[in-house]
Every structure is written in C-alpha cells, then in structure tokens.
Amino acid sequence: MVNHEASAEFRKKLMHLMIPISLQQLMLALVNASDAFMLGFLSQDALSAVSLAGQIQFVYSLFLFAITAGVSIFAAQYWGIQDRDSVEKTLGIGLAASVLISLPFTIGASFFPEQLMRIFALDPVLIEDGAVYLRVVGISYFLLSISQIYLCILKNCGHAVESAVISSVSVVINIFLNAAFIFGIGFFPEMGIAGAALATVLSKVIELFWGLSVMLKKDYVKIRLRYAFVQDKTLRSDFWKYTLPILGDELVWGVGFTMYSVIMGHMGSDAAAANSIANIIKNLVICFCTGIATAGGIMVGGLLGQGELEKAKLYGKKITKASILAGAIAGGLILCIIPFVSHFSTLTETAQHYLRVMLVVCSYYVIGKSINMTVISGIFPSGGDSKFGFFCDSVTMWCVTVPIGLLTAFVLKLPVLAVYILINVDEIIKLPAVYRNYKKYRWVKNLTRQKAVS
Known part of the structure; x- marks a missing residue:
C-alpha cells in the first residue's frame, strides 16, 4: 500500500x-x-x-x-x-x-x-x-x-x-x-x-x-x-560554478548542431529542404520529452534541497524510465507521420524520399534524445553535476559526429542519407557514458547552504 x-x-x-x-x-x-x-x-x-x-x-x-x-x-x-x-x-x-x-x-x-x-x-x-x-x-x-x-x-x-x-x-x-x-x-x-x-x-x-x-x-x-x-557573494559564486559548465555545453551543442545543418545544406537543396522539415517534425513530437526533462529536474532538485537524497535517487530512476517511454511514443508518432510526407507538395520527389528515410532515423534518435535530455539536462544539473554534459557533448559532437559528417560529406562524398544517418548517432553513442555517470550518483547533492525554514 x-x-x-x-x-x-x-x-x-x-x-x-x-x-x-x-x-x-x-x-x-x-x-x-x-x-x-x-x-x-x-x-x-x-x-x-x-x-x-x-x-x-x-x-x-x-x-x-x-x-x-x-x-x-x-x-x-x-x-x-x-x-x-x-x-x-x-x-x-x-x-x-x-x-x-x-x-x-x-x-x-x-x-x-x-x-x-x-x-x-x-x-x-x-x-x-x-x-x-x-x-x-x-x-x-x-x-x-x-x-x-x-x-x-x-x-x-x-x-x-x-x-x-x-x-x-x-x-x-x-x-x-x-x-x-x-x-x-x-x-x-x-x-x-x-x-x-x-x-x-x-x-x-x-x-x-x-x-x-x-x-x-x-x-x-x-x-x-x-x-x-x-x-550575495556566496550564492553568486555557487550560481556561476554550476552555470558556466551548462553555458559551455550549450555553446558546444549549439555550434555542433548548426554544423549538421551546414553539412546538409551543402549537399543540395533537396537535402536541405528535407532536413529542415524533419527538424520541424522532430521538434514538435519531442515536446513531451522536454516536459519530462524539465519536470524531472524540478522534482529531483526540490528533494535534494530538502535533504531527501534517497527519495531523490528513487525519483531519478522513475523519471528516467518515464523518459524512455516518452521517447518510444515520440518515435512511434514520427513513424505514423511517414505515410503522409507525400502531401508536402513543395518538395521534389527526391526530397520526399530523403524526408521519409530521415524520419525513420529520427524515430530512433528521439528515444536517445529523450533519455539524454532528461538525465543530462534535467537530473544531473539539479544536483550540481553540470560539467558532465559539457564534456559529453564536446567529445561526441566535436570528436566524433561533426568530423565524421565533414569527412563523409566533403571528402568521401557519401550519399546524402548515409551522411544523415552518421551525424545522427550522437544521442545513441552517449548512452553508455550517461548510464555510467548516472550510477555514480555524483548528482545526488544538496547545494543549499541553509537549513529548512520552519
């Protein structure tokens, strides 16, 4: 009971x-x-x-x-x-x-x-x-x-x-x-x-x-x-200690994500148009995953502030499971949309073909995205572990996917869809490192410096 x-x-x-x-x-x-x-x-x-x-x-x-x-x-x-x-x-x-x-x-x-x-x-x-x-x-x-x-x-x-x-x-x-x-x-x-x-x-x-x-x-x-x-000098010091790594992560991710668009944009108008529509659809269906990530950070952070560390760990586990379910539902929705892509009358037949395959890729991408967004951007920072995201995105995007995208697109000149698949594996290859960091529980910390107000 x-x-x-x-x-x-x-x-x-x-x-x-x-x-x-x-x-x-x-x-x-x-x-x-x-x-x-x-x-x-x-x-x-x-x-x-x-x-x-x-x-x-x-x-x-x-x-x-x-x-x-x-x-x-x-x-x-x-x-x-x-x-x-x-x-x-x-x-x-x-x-x-x-x-x-x-x-x-x-x-x-x-x-x-x-x-x-x-x-x-x-x-x-x-x-x-x-x-x-x-x-x-x-x-x-x-x-x-x-x-x-x-x-x-x-x-x-x-x-x-x-x-x-x-x-x-x-x-x-x-x-x-x-x-x-x-x-x-x-x-x-x-x-x-x-x-x-x-x-x-x-x-x-x-x-x-x-x-x-x-x-x-x-x-x-x-x-x-x-x-x-x-x-308050102490609070300001704490604030920037945990916020600057998040800013670094945002800049690393933002510039890296822009590079994906640059790569696809240089592979022709069909690739650019299909990629643009795929991003719009992906952003629409992933909204509930974002909601879980933000809500999870608030819930876990509140418990950590109260000193309920074990309950925060339990909530973290439940929220992570919810993110997997939300990602799977988002992926299913994207697959359901695929039969209707032909109704995008402004797209050429080639662009429509690109879009259909891109949406299949997005259907698995959003599962990894939902988990990583919830854990890296929600749970970890709520307890002060804000450096991991910066390190993780720096390695996966700038040491793996961006170089692979540039190499395959401009040197090896692989087909558009092969390049798209390769630059969209970043959320999947993060998962083992995210899981290992999660199990270390470095995010289970009370960052407040005062006792609870009675």
Whole structure:
C-alpha cells in the first residue's frame, strides 16, 4: 500500500509539472513552424532571410537557456526548503546576467543588422530582407531576458501551470499577429517580413507585462532590484560554478548542431529542404520529452534541497524510465507521420524520399534524445553535476559526429542519407557514458547552504 501511494504521489507530481511544461514547449515549436509556413507564402527569399536572421536569436537562446538552467537549479533546491529569500536572490543574479547578455544582441540587431546578416549570407536580397526583420525584432531579446527568467522561477516555485498559460497565450497571440501583420488581415497593415518581427515583439511585451502582473500577487516570488545590483557573494559564486559548465555545453551543442545543418545544406537543396522539415517534425513530437526533462529536474532538485537524497535517487530512476517511454511514443508518432510526407507538395520527389528515410532515423534518435535530455539536462544539473554534459557533448559532437559528417560529406562524398544517418548517432553513442555517470550518483547533492525554514 505504501509503495502504491508513493507511486501515485510521484505520478501526480510529474503530471502536474510535465503537462503544462510540455504544452508550453509545443506552443513554442508551433510558432516556429507557423513562421516558416506563412513566410513561405511571401517568397522563398523571405523564408530564407528570416530563417538566417533567426540564427541570431538561436545563439542568444543558448546563453539564455544556460542562465535559466542555473536559476532553475538553485530555485528548485531553495524552494524545496521554502527559503524564499534565497530564491529571490537567485532571481536577482539571473536577471542581472540575462539582461547584460541581451544588450549586445539587442543593440547589434537594432542598429547593425546588415553587418550581422553578412555573417550568414552573401546574397544582397537575403541581407536586406534579414536586416528588415532584425531591426524590428531586436528589442524582443531584451524583453525575453526578463520574462523568461521570471517564468522559470514560476515553474520552480509551484506555479508551472501559470507559467505555461502565460507563455502559451503569448505564442497564440504571436501566431495570430503573424498572419495579421504579414498579410494585412482586416484593419492590420500589410508589413511582410517586418510584420513577422513586430508580431514577435508585441507578443513578448504582453508576456512580460503579464508575468510582472502575476508577481504582484500575494506570496509570489518578487523581483527585488537590490538583489540584482548587490548580490550575495556566496550564492553568486555557487550560481556561476554550476552555470558556466551548462553555458559551455550549450555553446558546444549549439555550434555542433548548426554544423549538421551546414553539412546538409551543402549537399543540395533537396537535402536541405528535407532536413529542415524533419527538424520541424522532430521538434514538435519531442515536446513531451522536454516536459519530462524539465519536470524531472524540478522534482529531483526540490528533494535534494530538502535533504531527501534517497527519495531523490528513487525519483531519478522513475523519471528516467518515464523518459524512455516518452521517447518510444515520440518515435512511434514520427513513424505514423511517414505515410503522409507525400502531401508536402513543395518538395521534389527526391526530397520526399530523403524526408521519409530521415524520419525513420529520427524515430530512433528521439528515444536517445529523450533519455539524454532528461538525465543530462534535467537530473544531473539539479544536483550540481553540470560539467558532465559539457564534456559529453564536446567529445561526441566535436570528436566524433561533426568530423565524421565533414569527412563523409566533403571528402568521401557519401550519399546524402548515409551522411544523415552518421551525424545522427550522437544521442545513441552517449548512452553508455550517461548510464555510467548516472550510477555514480555524483548528482545526488544538496547545494543549499541553509537549513529548512520552519
């Protein structure tokens, strides 16, 4: 009976966190898919220019994710012992870092968009169109630096549903405004590419002010500016000790993942188009895996902060099993989609063939991705083991898959699908090392420096 009640408690906690977080991730994936779909109606140049301009936000998101991950580690543990003051100090440190990091991206996009676009494109049309987008969207990077940190705090402090609602409604507004401003629906002006950027900015304004209004509620964690300017030196030292390896991992992974796209892009337009659609489908179906990874980190972190180390180990085991199931379901969904790929009328027959095989590869890739994301990005950092991910991705991507991809594509000149299969084994070859590190239980640590608040 006790085990049954414990299992029921675990499932209830996991579902309470996982469902809203997964929905939030799904909505974010949908807005990216809708951007591509709508801009494709304008022109191929518009779609390509905004896609290239989006690389600026992709790079920025790597920094922002690392900061939110660091905030999540300490917010979860300190909230586990109801130490609200330390949570607010963590929030102040995170906000100071995220705002400072956002400034060069905001200034660069707003005032030097042409120079940034020349990093990614040589075509004058793509540079001009991308600059139009960046000039408008730049301010959204600053808005995100505040809203995403506070939404992260909400998720870790018992308000995951509220965080997901705010983020999801913002995405819905973004999609609606995309259509309205791009095509000039009703009384909205037709703005094309600039309209897509404006839609993003307005949705982020709403997201930020909604989040700040929620903060005013009684018993909610507050943004206290004094903690951003006058920081707790011990907590700040702890924060950066565990956050910098995550940032290193994000940069290693992000640049490596970009190299995959570069490799496929240089193998022809059919390969590039099929790879792009395969990534969109993969990102859509893996949302529930992301939800489990984030929820798992919060749950394990809270227990570790309370000093319940054995229970944290038990939860880690259960969450890992859940990630395997979620990955298998995601893989099955991808296989179910394959018969319908012929309905992508804009793809050539060759690209459709590529896409079908790529989706088969994705069906096993997402199983490994689900496990690794849950363990490396969720469970390990929740107890301070943030260096493993950096080491693991550095070796697998930069010593194995990226060199193999470059060698097979440009030296051996293997067929497109052979190259694709080889560069998508990184999540599988990580698994033995991830398992060994998991069983060492170096992640089972209480990082708080204070006793529980009675």
